[in-house]
Amino acid sequence: MNGLGFVWREALAGLRRNVTMSVAMVLTTAISLGLLGAGLLAVRTIDRTQDLYYSQLAVQVALDEPTSAGDANCSSPTCTGLREQLQGDPLVSAVSYESRDQAYQRFLRIYAGQSILQLVRPQSLPATLRVTPKDPTRGDALVAEYTGKPGVRNVVDQRALVQDLFTFLASVRNAAFGLASIQALAALLLISNTIQVSAFTRRTEVGIMRLVGATRWYTQVPFLIEAVITGVVGAVLATGGLVLGKLFFIDRLLSGRLISNAIPAVGMSDVLLFVAPLLVVVGAAIATATGYVTLRLYVRN
Amino acid sequence: MLRLENVTKLYPTSVRPALDDVSMDVDRGEFVFLIGPSGSGKSTLLRLLLREEAPSSGNVFVANWNVARLANRKVPKLRQRMGCVFQDFRLLGNRTVAENIAFALEVTGKSEHTIRTVVPEMLELVGLDGKSERMPAELSGGEAQRVAIARALANRPLVLLADEPTGNLDPETSDDIMLLLDRINRAGTTVVMATHDRQIVDAMRRRVVELHLGKLARDDARGVYGASR
Ligand SMILES: Nc1ncnc2c1ncn2[C@@H]1O[C@H](COP(=O)(O)OP(=O)(O)OP(=O)(O)O)[C@@H](O)[C@H]1O
Ligand SMILES: [Mg+2]
Numbered sequence: 001m002n003g004l005g006f007v008w009r010e011a012l013a014g015l016r017r018n019v020t021m022s023v024a025m026v027l028t029t030a031i032s033l034g035l036l037g038a039g040l041l042a043v044r045t046i047d048r049t050q051d052l053y054y055s056q057l058a059v060q061v062a063l064d065e066p067t068s069a070g071d072a073n074c075s076s077p078t079c080t081g082l083r084e085q086l087q088g089d090p091l092v093s094a095v096s097y098e099s100r101d102q103a104y105q106r107f108l109r110i111y112a113g114q115s116i117l118q119l120v121r122p123q124s125l126p127a128t129l130r131v132t133p134k135d136p137t138r139g140d141a142l143v144a145e146y147t148g149k150p151g152v153r154n155v156v157d158q159r160a161l162v163q164d165l166f167t168f169l170a171s172v173r174n175a176a177f178g179l180a181s182i183q184a185l186a187a188l189l190l191i192s193n194t195i196q197v198s199a200f201t202r203r204t205e206v207g208i209m210r211l212v213g214a215t216r217w218y219t220q221v222p223f224l225i226e227a228v229i230t231g232v233v234g235a236v237l238a239t240g241g242l243v244l245g246k247l248f249f250i251d252r253l254l255s256g257r258l259i260s261n262a263i264p265a266v267g268m269s270d271v272l273l274f275v276a277p278l279l280v281v282v283g284a285a286i287a288t289a290t291g292y293v294t295l296r297l298y299v300r301n
Numbered sequence: 302m303l304r305l306e307n308v309t310k311l312y313p314t315s316v317r318p319a320l321d322d323v324s325m326d327v328d329r330g331e332f333v334f335l336i337g338p339s340g341s342g343k344s345t346l347l348r349l350l351l352r353e354e355a356p357s358s359g360n361v362f363v364a365n366w367n368v369a370r371l372a373n374r375k376v377p378k379l380r381q382r383m384g385c386v387f388q389d390f391r392l393l394g395n396r397t398v399a400e401n402i403a404f405a406l407e408v409t410g411k412s413e414h415t416i417r418t419v420v421p422e423m424l425e426l427v428g429l430d431g432k433s434e435r436m437p438a439e440l441s442g443g444e445a446q447r448v449a450i451a452r453a454l455a456n457r458p459l460v461l462l463a464d465e466p467t468g469n470l471d472p473e474t475s476d477d478i479m480l481l482l483d484r485i486n487r488a489g490t491t492v493v494m495a496t497h498d499r500q501i502v503d504a505m506r507r508r509v510v511e512l513h514l515g516k517l518a519r520d521d522a523r524g525v526y527g528a529s530r
Binding site for chain 1: 379383408409452
């Protein structure tokens with residue numbers, strides 16, 4: 001189709017005509033999209049981490065020494081009483097009992113071959129009632145209710161323990177999205193301005209086009225393509241930036257001993273298969289919309 | 302071919318209408334001079350025919366198009382069938398003569414093949430065969446206007462509208478351009494030309510429509526410039 005060739009040539013000529021502005025426009029778009037991508041990666045990491053933990057997270061009601069000792073299936077009156085009370089609690093969806101012996105076996109499995117095993121004996125581990133709350137965020141209510149009951153050593157909401165981690169990840173996400181939207185505004189204004197300048201530069205040409213009966217495809221689409229190219233190139237640069245960021249920053253950060261067990265790594269596939277296509281689509285869509293609105297508002301067709 | 306029915310055009314910023322209840326008809330193949338003092342509404346009339354402006358009231362018809370009521374997306378089709386040239390030529394300074402003519406074909410979606418055959422035809426028609434690779438800055442005024450005419454005719458319009466096409470040319474060059482327009486008209490294209498040039502109008506002895514303060518003042522089948530004043 002000849003029209004396609006024309007539109008492409010004009011769009012590229014437009015970008016070349018004002019290289020300084022085009023570069024500024026592409027870089028601003030890239031930074032905005034890069035921050036958006038970082039935010040999306042943070043969201044993905046949060047989801048993953050939550051998946052990893054939340055299924056296993058429970059409120060642990062640890063029993064005291066007399067109640068824990070030698071009770072293989074929660075048959076002592078104190079334990080049975082506690083279990084029935086928990087089962088009847090509207091906040092609770094399930095209760096299971098882990099005896100001191102089972103706890104020890106699990107401990108042996110988890111820390112197989114590590115020196116800590118020599119320090120732990122079955123007697124130092126409590127029997128526990130593992131409580132799955134109906135609403136995982138309401139673990140605190142259970143903690144308040146069952147702490148100090150007869151037979152209870154302590155109550156721990158495991159979710160509260162990892163909450164700090166999620167709070168940190170969420171603030172990374174919010175900061176990224178916040179900066180991304182400010183930067184996106186800058187990108188929008190730059191794209192809009194560039195199109196206006198571009199349209200002004202080409203006003204004679206466009207005037208002649210209109211006079212000889214060119215359709216809007218010829219008079220306006222070159223400007224939109226300019227915007228789309230900006231969006232897509234910006235997205236590609238942003239993806240490149242995220243790949244570098246992953247290799248040289250996130251990977252190093254997460255390879256620390258402590259964190260590496262707690263947070264699943266950000267995979268290259270997250271960047272290339274999940275975030276990159278989104279950035280291309282978002283970049284192109286926003287640029288096109290900006291271009292369209294600009295043409296509508298400022299450029300006679 | 303062209304028809305105005307009680308057309309009034311009032312620009313938002315002015316009190317006196319630029320055109321005031323003007324009615325006229327132009328048949329296929331006619332040559333019409335549009336004359337009148339500065340500000341009498343000649344350019345406005347041409348702009349209404351091209352749908353560069355819409356009338357405040359009245360109807361404008363070009364061939365089968367009801368121009369004033371035409372949907373925006375159909376305006377390009379109308380303009381493809383109307384050629385127009387101006388006093389200031391309006392060529393693209395960064396394209397050669399041939400490219401300027403090709404431009405009109407390219408942006409209206411004509412094929413490479415059409416462009417390759419039509420451009421030389423047009424160059425020959427306006428007598429610029431040897432100058433296809435010149436840039437507009439390397440042309441005389443008369444040559445530049447020939448390129449503009451070639452571009453206006455490239456899409457084989459039904460009507461050629463000319464707004465003071467000889468306004469920037471010396472009398473001799475103007476005569477050459479008039480010979481060309483006359484030849485184009487005799488080949489079948491309807492021509493409407495706004496002009497101030499008494500000599501040209503008197504020499505051609507064609508239909509003369511005179512506007513005065515936006516009103517139709519005179520319409521002579523074989524008129525001269527100064528008959529009524
Ligand atoms: N875009 C516009 N906005 C407001 N008024 C306009 C506009 N264009 C033309 N006019 C007014 O309309 C009237 C007719 O103008 P027009 O350009 O049609 O005259 P003309 O006959 O072509 O004059 P000239 O011989 O000087 O070219 C004038 O009074 C002019 O000031
Ligand atoms: Mg005029």
